[in-house]
Amino acid sequence: MKRLSRNEMAARVARDIHEGAYVNLGIGLPTLVANHLPQDREIFLHSENGLLGMGPAPAPGEEDDDLINAGKQPVTLLTGGCYFHHADSFAMMRGGHLDVCVLGAFQVSAAGDLANWHTGAPDAIPAVGGAMDLALGAKQVYVMMEHQTKSGESKVVAHCTYPLTGIGCVSRIYTDLAVLDVTADGLAVREILSDISFEELQQLTGVPLMRAA
Template sequence: MKRLTRDQIAARVARDIPEGAYVNLGIGLPTMVANHLPPEREVFLHTENGLLGMGPAPAPGEEDEDLINAGKQPVTILTGGSYFHHADSFAMMRGGHLDICVLGAFQVSAGGDLANWHTGAPDAIPAVGGAMDLAIGAKQVFIMMEHQTKSGESKLVERCTYPLTAVGCVNRIYTDLAVIDVTPQGLVVTDILADLPFDELQRITGVPLAYRPESN
């Protein structure tokens, strides 16, 4: 089975971010989305450490050590971008001013519950950051993750077994195999991204799926 690469997942997420959206990209995998937004599409990228108007990653050798995202990665700032206090940044997140946030996840439940900050393992380092604020504050929550763990278990589950970040917050999930919407009727696959039939996708997924492909 040929799965999407992380860059390809990021490009697929970027395709669904509309003109004029205010978007936060969570640390880790979601930061790659910035590199795939078309330059002609105006999208306002926010990072929780206090920057609005973030651009793609800088070219090698052009990094500015004072210009980083929440994951401490070098970034660029677009014309018209602005810096502000960390408290103001969290007020934007909590106040419903972000249209979309893109987060990574350890697990997502069939009801849209999110677990993305701690596996519960005794030696795991808790890393909640601003994920709880984003998950309840953004108008839409997109999740970007591999479909399965390294041991082959589905990250889509009936009920999260890891500590929750937020309840019922997820709207759409992008994996290396599919795009899946969280609806009141359950999880709905709108786009299969890998070379596998729906029956096989259902077999390796931990919860029931419906298939309603979007027309492109």
């Protein structure tokens, strides 16, 4: 079975980010989206540590230790980009000024509930960061994650069993197998990204699916 690589997933997410959007890319997998944004679109990347106007990752050897994203990864700053106070950054997030945020997840429910900060395991290190602020403050929340766990369990579930980040906040789910829209009637398959059928995708997914109109 064909599965998208992480960079291929990032490229697929990048295709759906519209011209003029203000976008936050969450720590981890979503940061790859910055490297695949169409060059003919003006898109403003925001980082919760106080950056607006981020570009792609720097070339090897050109990293600036003072220019990092919220995940402490080296980034570039486009012409017109700026730095600002951490509190101002969170005011942007909480005030509804971001059009899109792209977050990773441990689980997403059929109702769009998000669990991405803690597995509940006794030895796990909680890492909520600004995820709750983004999940509730962004106009659209895209989740980018593998479709299944390493043990083969679906990360798309009827009800999240991990501690929640946000309730009913997810708009769209991008996995290495498919793009799913969260609707009032359930999850709709917008696109299958693998060489599998709708029926096979359904067997791999923890909740009922329907075809997008």
